[in-house]
Amino acid sequence: MNDADLWLIFIVIGLATTLPRASFIVLGNRVSLPGTVQRALRYAPAAALAAIVAPDLLVVGGQLAPLNAKLAAGLAAAASALRWRNPWLPFIVGMAVLHALRAWSG
Amino acid sequence: MSATATSPFLAGARAGFAVFLPFSVGLVPWALVMGMAMRSAGFSPVEAMGMNLIVFAGTAQLGTLPLIVAGAPLWLIFFTALALNLRFVIFSAALAPAFRGVGPAARWLSGHLLTDGVFAACADGLQKADDARWRLGYYLAPSLWSWLLWQAFTLLGVHAAAVVPKSWSLEFMATIALIVLLVPMSRVRPMLVAALVGGGAATLLRGMPLKLGAVVAIVLGIAAGFLAENLEHRSQRR
Incomplete structure (x- = not known):
């Protein structure tokens, strides 16, 4: 990847962030979003997050691998986030499971 | 208000800061992970802090990182960032009435600084x-405080990453961070449906050309969540 491209990517992500955030604050009450659209948009973050995370946990070397260290570590992190409030714990638990399983399987 | 009292801006700033302060602790692990994740993705410290200053959004930064590493096309990176940020359109619409009587420059600044925590x-x-x-x-006092904490702890994470060996797979912390964001959302059933359909479709369609699978998966996930919500409403009405 070329360095100028990387900065262009940052600017594009910056636009995709600041424009939605500023949208109605800048436009004020001149425009409003239909209720149906608002309700549908609420599902965008969950769908997008899962679309990024799931392939990372389920695919190893291009193949579906339902049993692998990353999936186990991800599930352990999710379980600790569900069970406890401590913001550090999912990272500690997830990384510990990942390294334990990798050490164990060689 | 009398002339001897503090300015209304400062009084508001003090009140907003006091309300937000306990929440701000939650930013620290995020910012540290963000800094380390950007370094594991191969960014130089300058590039990492540059991204942090330009974007200022944990979810959008962490979410697009794997796409940047994989060399995904620019439009896909834009689309994914937009999908991750669409919730802000709703937050922005909800806050808009509070900005009546505020000038355009302050509105743009406020928009740029909008975060889940402050909202x-x-x-x-x-x-x-x-x-x-x-x-x-x-609004601005907690927002600027969040910005300052975020930049400071990301910088710390960027430097901490340099002393950690590569075999520790720190980049996996970015995946864990995304999972942690997903967990509270998935407590609501239609949201869980959106995540399962989005994640499942992205996995199955990963072979589509131009990484189109991710876009199709996000659209399918939104549709599935919306459908599940409507079905739930209908069954409740009976």
Whole structure:
């Protein structure tokens, strides 16, 4: 990847962030979003997050691998986030499971 | 208000800061992970902090990182970032009435600084005050504080990453961070449906050309969540 491209990517992500955030604050009450659209948009973050995370946990070397260290570590992190409030714990638990399983399987 | 009292902007700033302060601790692990994840993705410290200053959004930064590493096309990176940020359109619409009487420059700055944490902590209090200057202070103080904490702890993470060996797979912390964001969302059933369909479709369609699978998966996930919500409403009405 070329360095100028990387900065262009940052600017594009910056636009995709600041424009939605500023949208109605800048436009004020001149425009409003239909209720149906608002309700549908609420599902965008969950769908997008899962679309990024799931392939990372389920695919190893291009193949579906339902049993692998990353999936186990991800599930352990999710379980600790569900069970406890401590913001550090999912990272500690997830990384510990990942390294334990990798050490164990060689 | 009398002339001897502090300015309404400062009074609002003090109130907003006090409301937000306990929430701000939650930013610290995020910012540290963000800094380390950007370094594991191969960014130089300058590039990492550059991204942090330009974007200022944990979810959008962490979410697009794997796409940047994989060399995904620019439009896909844009689309994914937009999908991750669409919730802000709703937050922005909810906060808009509180910005009546505020100039365009302050509105752009406020928009750029909008975060989940400040919205969650301050949306309620913002609607209650009559003075536009008080409201602006109430919003900007916690927002600027979040910005400062975020930049400072990301910088710390960027430097911490340099002393950690590569075999520790720190980049996996970015995946864990995304999982941690997903968990509270998935407590609501239609949201869980959106995540399962989005994640499942992205996995199955990963072979589509131009990484189109991710876009199709996100659209399918949104549709599935919306459908599940409507089905749930209908069954409740019976």
